[in-house]
Amino acid sequence: xxxxxxxxxxxVQPVGxxxxxxxxxxxxxxxNLYWYRQAAGRxxxxxxxxxxxxxxxxxxxxxxxxxxxxxxxxxxxxxxxLLSDSGFYLCAWSVxxxxxxxxxxxxxxxxxxxxx
Amino acid sequence: xxxxxxxxxxxVVHEGDxxxxxxxxxxxxFRSLLWYKQEKKAPTFLFxxxxxxxxxxxxxxxxxxxxxxxxxxxxxxxxxxxxxxxxLCAVPGTSGTYKYxxxxxTRLKVLA
Numbered sequence: 001x002x003x004x005x006x007x008x009x010x011x012v013q014p015v016g017x018x019x020x021x022x023x024x025x026x027x028x029x030x031x032n033l034y035w036y037r038q039a040a041g042r043x044x045x046x047x048x049x050x051x052x053x054x055x056x057x058x059x060x061x062x063x064x065x066x067x068x069x070x071x072x073x074x075x076x077x078x079x080x081x082l083l084s085d086s087g088f089y090l091c092a093w094s095v096x097x098x099x100x101x102x103x104x105x106x107x108x109x110x111x112x113x114x115x116x
Numbered sequence: 117x118x119x120x121x122x123x124x125x126x127x128v129v130h131e132g133d134x135x136x137x138x139x140x141x142x143x144x145x146f147r148s149l150l151w152y153k154q155e156k157k158a159p160t161f162l163f164x165x166x167x168x169x170x171x172x173x174x175x176x177x178x179x180x181x182x183x184x185x186x187x188x189x190x191x192x193x194x195x196x197x198x199x200x201x202x203x204l205c206a207v208p209g210t211s212g213t214y215k216y217x218x219x220x221x222t223r224l225k226v227l228a
Contacts, residue, residue, distance in 0.1 A: 032214050043220035044159075044204070051214055059215070090158055094214075102147040102166075102208040105216055107158040 002027035006091050006108035013115055019064075019078040021111050023091030026072065031093040033074040034105070035066055038088040050074060051096060086115045118143040118209045122219035130227050133195050137222045139205035140187040149188045151179055152204040154221070159204055162190070195226045 003026045013019060025031050035047040046059045048066035056066050063082060067075045074091060089111045095103040119142045129135055141149065148166045152159035163172040165181040165188055172179050176195075181188045192199055202221040209215035 034216070044218040046215060046218075049214060094216075096214070102164075104150060104161050104164050105206070106161060107152075110158045 002093070002106065004091060004093055004106060004108040006089075006111055008111060009109065010112045011114070013081050013113065015083055015115055016080050019076070019081055019085070019113070021076040021089055021091075021113075023074040023076075023108055024072055025093045028072070028093070028095070030071060030096050032096045033068060034092040034094075035074065035076050036090040036092065038090060040087070044090070047076070081115045083115050086113055088112050118207070118217045120205060120207055120217050120219040122203075122205055122222050124222060125220070126223040126225070128225045128227065129195055131196055133226075134191065134193045135195060135224060137190040137192075137203050137224070138187060139190070139219055141205075141207045141217075142186065143207050143217065144210045146183065146186075147208050149181055150206045150216070151188070151190050152206065154202045154204055155200075162203075192224075195224075197226050197228050200224060200226045 006023050032051050034049045036044045037047055038044050048056055048058055050056050050068045053068055053071055064078050091108040092105045094105040097103055121140050123138045148164050150164050151162040153162055163179045165172060168181055168183040176193045179190045190203060202223050204218055204221045206216045206218045209217050
């Protein structure tokens with residue numbers, strides 16, 4: 001069965017510090033991978049998604065970046081955090097199937113980031 | 117532009133009540149609609165609906181899709197305090213993008 005891991009679970013970082021959040025998926029190959037952010041009491045904001053190694057689509061211009069160095073690894077980074085980066089960061093995966101066929105999306109446990 | 121709208125935004129009921137949550141959508145080349153339950157942490161998958169009029173059921177939860185009127189409903193019967201959560205619906209975006217468009221969710225609180 002497939003499993004998705006995220007770490008760390010919680011993080012408190014000062015403004016201006018760098019960030020690196022990691023997500024890995026087990027039990028599947030060639031997944032689509034996603035990073036979302038959820039502010040307190042708000043919906044899911046798609047930040048990045050990737051359909052393959054080195055292929056990153058950015059949805060929201062901001063000081064965050066993403067990388068996919070391996071098939072089942074997705075990393076979210078920032079060089080300098082802002083207060084507005086606080087939130088709940090979720091990694092998700094779905095099967096990459098033919099165009100026109102959709103699949104469920106499954107979420108990792110999330111990282112709660114507080115920027116102070 | 118692809119869009120998903122959920123209603124109501126929040127709902128408070130008592131244990132044993134039945135609730136109906138709504139999700140309407142606008143998307144080019146509709147393929148499916150997904151429902152999730154989010155408690156304190158990550159959303160957990162409930163249902164994926166692809167065909168109109170066919171009910172999906174899991175215990176006290178059920179959901180149905182109307183592709184003509186572009187909406188779905190999620191029903192929860194005999195609610196329990198453990199049903200308290202945010203319920204999210206999502207649709208895959210315009211074909212070829214691999215994005216999922218999420219609604220802002222319905223926050224359900226079930227009182228004992």
